[in-house]
Amino acid sequence: MSELILVVEDDPGVRTTIVTFLEMEGYTVEAVSSTREALARLSQRVYPLVISDIYIDDRTGIDVLMAAKKQDANCLVILMSARGTMETVMAATRNGAFDYLAKPFELDTLLEAVKRAFESRNPGDDEVEPEELPESEMIGSSASMIGIYKTVSKVAPTDATVIIQGETGTGKELIARMIHRFSLRAGQPFVPVDCSAIPAALLESELFGTMKGAFTGADRDRTGVIEAANKGTVFLDEIGDIDPAFQVKLLRFLQEREIRPVGAAREKKVDVRVIAATNRDLQKMVDEEKFREDLWFRLNVVRLDLPPLRERRIDVPLLAHFFVNKYNGRYNRDVKLTESGLRALKDFTWPGNVRQLQHLIERLTILAPNDRIDAEAVHDAISAMEPKDGGGETLAETEADQIRRVLAATGGNKSRAAAILGIERKTLYRKLERMRI
Ligand SMILES: Nc1ncnc2c1ncn2[C@@H]1O[C@H](COP(=O)(O)OP(=O)(O)OP(=O)(O)O)[C@@H](O)[C@H]1O
Ligand SMILES: [Mg+2]
Numbered sequence: 001m002s003e004l005i006l007v008v009e010d011d012p013g014v015r016t017t018i019v020t021f022l023e024m025e026g027y028t029v030e031a032v033s034s035t036r037e038a039l040a041r042l043s044q045r046v047y048p049l050v051i052s053d054i055y056i057d058d059r060t061g062i063d064v065l066m067a068a069k070k071q072d073a074n075c076l077v078i079l080m081s082a083r084g085t086m087e088t089v090m091a092a093t094r095n096g097a098f099d100y101l102a103k104p105f106e107l108d109t110l111l112e113a114v115k116r117a118f119e120s121r122n123p124g125d126d127e128v129e130p131e132e133l134p135e136s137e138m139i140g141s142s143a144s145m146i147g148i149y150k151t152v153s154k155v156a157p158t159d160a161t162v163i164i165q166g167e168t169g170t171g172k173e174l175i176a177r178m179i180h181r182f183s184l185r186a187g188q189p190f191v192p193v194d195c196s197a198i199p200a201a202l203l204e205s206e207l208f209g210t211m212k213g214a215f216t217g218a219d220r221d222r223t224g225v226i227e228a229a230n231k232g233t234v235f236l237d238e239i240g241d242i243d244p245a246f247q248v249k250l251l252r253f254l255q256e257r258e259i260r261p262v263g264a265a266r267e268k269k270v271d272v273r274v275i276a277a278t279n280r281d282l283q284k285m286v287d288e289e290k291f292r293e294d295l296w297f298r299l300n301v302v303r304l305d306l307p308p309l310r311e312r313r314i315d316v317p318l319l320a321h322f323f324v325n326k327y328n329g330r331y332n333r334d335v336k337l338t339e340s341g342l343r344a345l346k347d348f349t350w351p352g353n354v355r356q357l358q359h360l361i362e363r364l365t366i367l368a369p370n371d372r373i374d375a376e377a378v379h380d381a382i383s384a385m386e387p388k389d390g391g392g393e394t395l396a397e398t399e400a401d402q403i404r405r406v407l408a409a410t411g412g413n414k415s416r417a418a419a420i421l422g423i424e425r426k427t428l429y430r431k432l433e434r435m436r437i
Contacts, residue, residue: 003118007031008038008052008064014103018051021107022114035059039067046072049117051110054081054088062088065095076117080105125374127336131321138171138178139322142312148175148304155302156182161254163239163299164277166306169355172277173237175304179275180233188232193225196238203246205262208253214263226259226270233273239299240280240291247292254298274299309350309357316346316357323358324373327365331409335365340375348382360385363420366409367402385422400435403428 005022009015010033019029030047032038035056041047042064050068054061061079068075079092082103092100098120099113138149155162156179164172173192180190198206205214209224226234242250253259254274258267276299285291309316320337328335350356360381361373368377384402403421410416418428 002026002028003049004028004030004047005114006038006041006047006050008033008035008050008056008061010034010053010056014053017107018110021110025111025114027114035063038064042067042071047075048121049076049078049114051078051080051114054079054092055083062091062095065092065097069096074121076121078110078113078117125338125340127338127372128342130325130337131318133318133322133325138174139319140312140315141318142307142315144307144312145315148306151302151304152179153182155179157184159183159273161273161299161301162275162304163282163302164275164304164306165282166277166279166304167308167353168279169353170306170308171354172279172306173235175306176233176235176237176275176277180235180273183233183273185232185273189229190233190235191225191229192235192237194237196241200243200246203242204249208249208259209261209264211261211263214261218263221261224259224261226253226272227261227268229272230270231272233275236274236276238278239276240278240282240285244290244292247295251292251295251298254295309353313346317342319354319357320345320361323361324365327362331365333365333371335368335371335373338372338374341373341378344375344378348378356385359419359422363406363422366406366420399431403431403435 005027007015007018007022007029009018009031012033015031015033019031022029030041032041035058038050038052042050047068050064052061052064056064061081065077065079068077076098077096078099078101079088079097080101080103081088084100084102089100098117101109101113152175162176162179164175166172176192177190180186193207195203205222205224207224207226209227210218210222212218212221236250256267257270257272259270260267282291282296282299286293286296309319320342324335324337327333345357345360352359360378363385364373364377364381367381403417406417406420407414410420414428414432415425418425421428423431
């Protein structure tokens with residue numbers, strides 16, 4: 001597609017020369033001979049590039065420049081004059097002229113400036129072709145991930161207990177679900193329990209169940225999570241967070257495969273497979289006597305250590321494309337990754353690992369300017385996700401605008417919106433109150 005240029009030049013000889021030359025070079029050129037016509041054209045359509053003489057009639061090329069910029073801040077303007085002075089060059093620069101050519105000039109000089117202008121609009125930051133995405137919902141082809149898949153494929157069809165360790169957001173729960181899905185128990189329930197979210201006093205009844213009358217308020221029998229997972233898999237998440245008293249009871253369950261509901265007289269047999277996960281270093285906790293060694297041995301039958309994303313950056317492009325594709329679909333967008341954007345994503349350290357990358361892309365799919373995820377958009381999104389201290393009043397309007405757009409995209413779902421914006425739900429509510437939404 002040929003690029004469009006508007007030429008503003010009162011001298012008919014110069015005008016014809018420039019137009020003929022640029023057309024021969026393959027550009028589409030419109031030419032006018034007065035500032036009045038120039039301003040009229042600029043109000044009718046957007047020109048990516050304007051080449052204007054400075055001294056034309058009662059108005060100047062600086063007026064053309066200002067009008068062009070006002071119409072479209074991305075419009076590039078090359079000014080030319082035979083009577084350039086310090087002042088006109090200053091005025092041109094201050095108003096954002098792309099270049100300034102002293103007349104007379106070689107046509108090649110003009111061509112160079114024109115080429116540079118168009119290149120600057122898209123400084124080699126081409127949109128990258130989306131990669132062929134695998135069918136899997138588990139993304140990653142790095143050597144370390146292939147190693148994980150091998151272990152998973154061997155252990156999944158067995159009933160062996162598995163302990164999954166890894167930093168936050170590395171995919172521990174996703175791996176646990178894959179193990180279940182590729183096991184003989186796949187048609188049976190997979191029941192996750194977040195041990196860190198349940199107060200120590202309640203964990204026992206949550207896992208083992210309660211008999212009617214066990215304590216005040218226990219007005220009926222309640223099935224525990226482990227019994228609910230019977231014939232299936234129970235996923236004990238954040239197992240490093242359970243207190244020592246309960247560690248003993250959990251150990252007994254792992255040894256005997258029996259549970260005793262709180263208030264029950266006898267044990268019950270259960271048939272469940274156990275997968276546990278933690279973002280702590282359990283071996284170290286054992287050394288520090290914060291985690292029972294015998295429980296650690298029981299859990300550590302097969303161990304999977306999920307690598308942090310910064311140690312498998314080679315997977316970043318595939319993950320990024322996977323999430324762009326996913327959120328383009330969900331939010332009905334057509335956002336593209338650019339080369340510089342991909343490089344910025346690859347260079348980042350990802351303290352929040354895949355989850356952080358996922359949220360960042362979700363956010364950018366909704367908010368990226370011009371539907372392009374380039375380096376600038378990535379950097380802006382990363383710094384926006386960094387925890388901020390109170391202030392930031394000057395950014396209030398941009399922030400309010402982003403909150404509105406994200407809420408609109410999530411159909412008003414505040415939990416999702418908070419996750420995309422990288423803030424806590426409480427914080428979002430506070431901000432909404434201030435915005436009077
Ligand atoms: N390899 C991957 N491919 C695709 N998505 C992934 C991958 N790893 C993680 N995710 C996604 O990232 C998010 C976080 O993963 P998950 O909940 O499994 O992490 P986690 O290790 O359990 O984190 P935490 O310790 O914080 O609980 C999920 O939405 C998950 O689907
Ligand atoms: Mg988890």
